Amino acid sequence: MLEILTFPDPRLRNKAQPVEKVDDTVRKLVDDMFHTMYEAPGIGLAANQVNEARRIVVADVSEDRSQPLCLINPQILALDGVEEMEEGCLSVPGVTETVQRADRVRVRAQNRDGEAFELDAEGLLAVCIQHELDHLDGKLFIDYLSNLKRQRIRKKLEKQGRSKSEAAPAI
Numbered sequence: 062m063l064e065i066l067t068f069p070d071p072r073l074r075n076k077a078q079p080v081e082k083v084d085d086t087v088r089k090l091v092d093d094m095f096h097t098m099y100e101a102p103g104i105g106l107a108a109n110q111v112n113e114a115r116r117i118v119v120a121d122v123s124e125d126r127s128q129p130l131c132l133i134n135p136q137i138l139a140l141d142g143v144e145e146m147e148e149g150c151l152s153v154p155g156v157t158e159t160v161q162r163a164d165r166v167r168v169r170a171q172n173r174d175g176e177a178f179e180l181d182a183e184g185l186l187a188v189c190i191q192h193e194l195d196h197l198d199g200k201l202f203i204d205y206l207s208n209l210k211r212q213r214i215r216k217k218l219e220k221q222g223r224s225k226s227e228a229a230p231a232i
C-alpha cells in the first residue's frame with residue numbers, strides 16, 4: 062500500500078504532469094493505486110495523493126467494488142447540471158462537507174493500455190471524477206469552503222499530524 066499524503070502537505074498542491082507513455086512502470090503505479098484505494102477504503106484516488114505528480118486517477122464507485130476505472134491524462138469535455146453532495150477525501154481524513162458540482166460529466170482519457178476512450182458519468186461517479194481531476198491540478202474539495210472553515214480544518218489536521226509524529230519512536 063502506498064502512503065497517502067494529508068492536508069496541509071504542500072505536495073498536494075503540485076500540479077500533476079501528463080503521462081507521456083503508458084508503459085509497465087505506469088501500469089505498476091496504477092495497480093498500486095487501485096490496491097491503496099481499495100484498502101483505504103475510498104472510491105477514488107489521484108496520483109498526487111500518493112506523491113506521484115502524474116495525471117493518473119483510479120476510481121470504483123460500485124457497491125461491490127467490481128468496476129475499476131483508470132483514467133490517464135483525463136480531460137473534461139463537457140459538464141452539465143448542478144448537484145450538491147457530501148464529500149470526503151482520503152487526504153483530509155475525518156472531514157466531510159457539502160460541495161456543489163456538475164452532476165453530469167463527459168471525460169476523455171487513456172486506459173491502462175494507453176488507448177483513448179470517452180466516458181459519460183453522472184451522480185456519484187461524476188462527482189468523484191471532478192474531485193479527482195481537481196487533485197491533479199493541486200485543488201482539494203475544502204477549497205470550495207469558506208476560509209474560516211478551511212482554517213479550522215487545517216488546525217485540526219496539523220494537531221493530529223503533530224501528535225502522530227510525537228507518538229512515533231524517536232530514533
Ligand code: GNR
Pocket residue numbers: 102103104105106107110146147148149150151152188189192193196
Ligand atoms: O473515498 C472518497 N469518497 C468520496 C465521497 C464523495 C466525493 C468524493 C469522494 S473521493 C474520496 C477518495 C479521495 O479522496 N479521492 O481523491
Ligand code: NI
Pocket residue numbers: 149150151152192196
Ligand atoms: Ni480526494
